[in-house]
Amino acid sequence: MKMQDKFKIKYRLLSLFESTVVIIVLLLVWIVVPIFYKNMYAPSLLTVLAELWKTLLSGELLLNTYTSLKVCFFGLLAGTVSGIVLGLLLGWYRKVELYLDPILQVMRNTSTLALLPLFVLMFGVGDLSKILLIMWGTFFPMLINTTQGVKNADPTLISSARSMSVGNMGLFFKVILPSASPYILSGFRLSAGASLIIVVGAEMLGAFHGLGRMVFFSSTNYFIDKMYAAIITLAILGVVVNALTTKLEDSLTKWQDKSVLS
Amino acid sequence: MSESKEHRNNIYRIRAEGVGLVYRSNHRKNGADSGDFRALRNVSLNVKEGEFLSLVGPSGCGKSTFLYILSGLRKLSEGAAWINETPITGPALDRGIIMQAYALFPWRTIRKNVEFGLEVKKLPKKERRATADRFIELVGLSEFADKYPYELSGGMKQRIAIARALAYDPDVLLMDEPFAAVDEQTRGLLHEELLRIWDKTNKTIIFVTHSIDESIFLADRVAVMSPCPGTIKAILDIDLPRPRTPEIKSDPKFGSYRNRVWQLLQNEGERTEEITSADGRKRLGAAPQEAVI
Numbered sequence: 001m002k003m004q005d006k007f008k009i010k011y012r013l014l015s016l017f018e019s020t021v022v023i024i025v026l027l028l029v030w031i032v033v034p035i036f037y038k039n040m041y042a043p044s045l046l047t048v049l050a051e052l053w054k055t056l057l058s059g060e061l062l063l064n065t066y067t068s069l070k071v072c073f074f075g076l077l078a079g080t081v082s083g084i085v086l087g088l089l090l091g092w093y094r095k096v097e098l099y100l101d102p103i104l105q106v107m108r109n110t111s112t113l114a115l116l117p118l119f120v121l122m123f124g125v126g127d128l129s130k131i132l133l134i135m136w137g138t139f140f141p142m143l144i145n146t147t148q149g150v151k152n153a154d155p156t157l158i159s160s161a162r163s164m165s166v167g168n169m170g171l172f173f174k175v176i177l178p179s180a181s182p183y184i185l186s187g188f189r190l191s192a193g194a195s196l197i198i199v200v201g202a203e204m205l206g207a208f209h210g211l212g213r214m215v216f217f218s219s220t221n222y223f224i225d226k227m228y229a230a231i232i233t234l235a236i237l238g239v240v241v242n243a244l245t246t247k248l249e250d251s252l253t254k255w256q257d258k259s260v261l262s
Numbered sequence: 263m264s265e266s267k268e269h270r271n272n273i274y275r276i277r278a279e280g281v282g283l284v285y286r287s288n289h290r291k292n293g294a295d296s297g298d299f300r301a302l303r304n305v306s307l308n309v310k311e312g313e314f315l316s317l318v319g320p321s322g323c324g325k326s327t328f329l330y331i332l333s334g335l336r337k338l339s340e341g342a343a344w345i346n347e348t349p350i351t352g353p354a355l356d357r358g359i360i361m362q363a364y365a366l367f368p369w370r371t372i373r374k375n376v377e378f379g380l381e382v383k384k385l386p387k388k389e390r391r392a393t394a395d396r397f398i399e400l401v402g403l404s405e406f407a408d409k410y411p412y413e414l415s416g417g418m419k420q421r422i423a424i425a426r427a428l429a430y431d432p433d434v435l436l437m438d439e440p441f442a443a444v445d446e447q448t449r450g451l452l453h454e455e456l457l458r459i460w461d462k463t464n465k466t467i468i469f470v471t472h473s474i475d476e477s478i479f480l481a482d483r484v485a486v487m488s489p490c491p492g493t494i495k496a497i498l499d500i501d502l503p504r505p506r507t508p509e510i511k512s513d514p515k516f517g518s519y520r521n522r523v524w525q526l527l528q529n530e531g532e533r534t535e536e537i538t539s540a541d542g543r544k545r546l547g548a549a550p551q552e553a554v555i
Binding site for chain 1: 333334335352353354355358359361363365367368369370371378379381382410411412430
């Protein structure tokens with residue numbers, strides 16, 4: 001037993017080392033290099049961290065983070081719900097797909113940020129225009145994945161459920177939706193990541209608060225340390241959101257045989 | 263008809279009269295149905311309560327299609343079919359189909375899979391669970407109740423599929439080559455288990471297979487099908503003692519049944535044949551083969 005525990009700890013430490021060593025080295029480089037090579041656009045990590053701490057204490061960072069996350073949340077929510085609903089229809093009814101697919105292809109392949117100025121003109125500089133833009137940007141991955149998920153539902157399972165005389169609603173909730181769930185969940189993971197990217201772009205072009213605005217405002221006013229602080233915050237948010245959505249995906253698809261997929 | 267008189271004292275669980283199925287072609291040229299494909303022709307069959315009937319035939323002879331018609335998942339285009347003397351209009355819980363590909367819901371645990379039909383029946387949760395556990399125990403897989411299907415072997419999955427069909431208590435089990443995908447040894451075990459369950463539950467079973475040995479070993483009667491279009495060529499009574507054990511396969515009687523079925527399957531050139539069904543009535547078998555274009 002003791003030997004086993006020892007091995008376990010050793011193994012854990014090793015894998016922790018493997019996964020962090022490159023990041024640690026890069027962070028060290030970020031500290032060491034600016035000592036010898038001074039450039040106002042590349043401040044030392046220590047300076048940036050000091051600035052991060054300062055903006056955190058002053059509340060500036062929290063307000064901007066809160067604003068960005070709020071916009072992301074509502075945009076993602078709206079995009080997810082509408083994407084799933086329409087995706088289910090598109091996947092199930094061939095006629096709906098025939099009529100809607102061409103226009104959806106055109107809309108999907110239009111750069112989301114190209115629409116931002118239009119959204120700002122129509123809905124103002126406030127949160128609404130950004131929420132709608134994120135909704136637009138997250139709607140399509142959700143839609144496409146949900147449609148695929150419904151289409152890939154195993155016909156044998158549908159027959160099997162039908163043979164047990166399940167009704168249309170039962171078939172939908174007991175077979176189609178669970179069949180599509182892995183697709184929907186991976187669409188959600190992609191969409192959550194996309195929402196963070198879109199919000200930054202949107203806030204740069206016009207906003208009162210938000211991390212994107214913080215980056216843009218700091219850079220145009222040469223608050224380089226602050227700009228880095230905002231970028232680091234965005235990086236951390238991105239990693240956290242990805243980790244959370246991946247965990248959600250894993251915990252809801254435990255029934256899948258992972259050994260075959262990998 | 264004199265036929266109905268004969269049936270009067272004898273309620274059939276499954277009855278099919280002149281069942282035919284034609285797939286209509288989508289491309290019709292000048293209104294001619296040249297592209298139509300006839301899958302089944304004049305299939306007539308009666309199965310009594312508690313009877314075990316095997317339906318044996320080569321791949322593509324329409325035996326699975328016939329089973330799907332009985333399940334209500336596919337519509338017939340000629341003739342009529344009844345379950346419990348009620349015309350088949352769609353799927354219903356008085357019959358359960360067991361498919362070759364198991365068709366277990368991968369996102370449901372074993373127990374939840376077995377509960378599926380009971381949910382449709384709107385049974386309360388406690389009762390569902392108790393019933394499911396009883397049938398999982400019947401197929402000897404209690405310790406796997408909380409596992410997901412991917413964690414089980416093929417033979418285990420098929421036992422769960424059987425448990426799922428039994429759980430909502432249908433009168434009729436329709437089995438579509440259920441053991442075709444498992445290895446020989448497992449298949450032997452599943453045969454004995456199926457017969458044990460059949461004995462215990464007194465279900466009426468139609469068992470579709472392309473294995474001659476399997477069809478004879480399990481059944482009271484073997485219906486032999488010929489393809490293009492699929493029709494029943496002959497029905498043999500299997501007069502072998504029960505309970506059946508693997509040793510019976512070396513019985514000379516078993517051998518002669520095997521030969522007989524083998525000949526019937528081989529004998530494809532001879533399209534018309536007088537056949538004798540189990541109730542002793544003579545009827546004409548398949549009509550001359552129709553041209554299939």
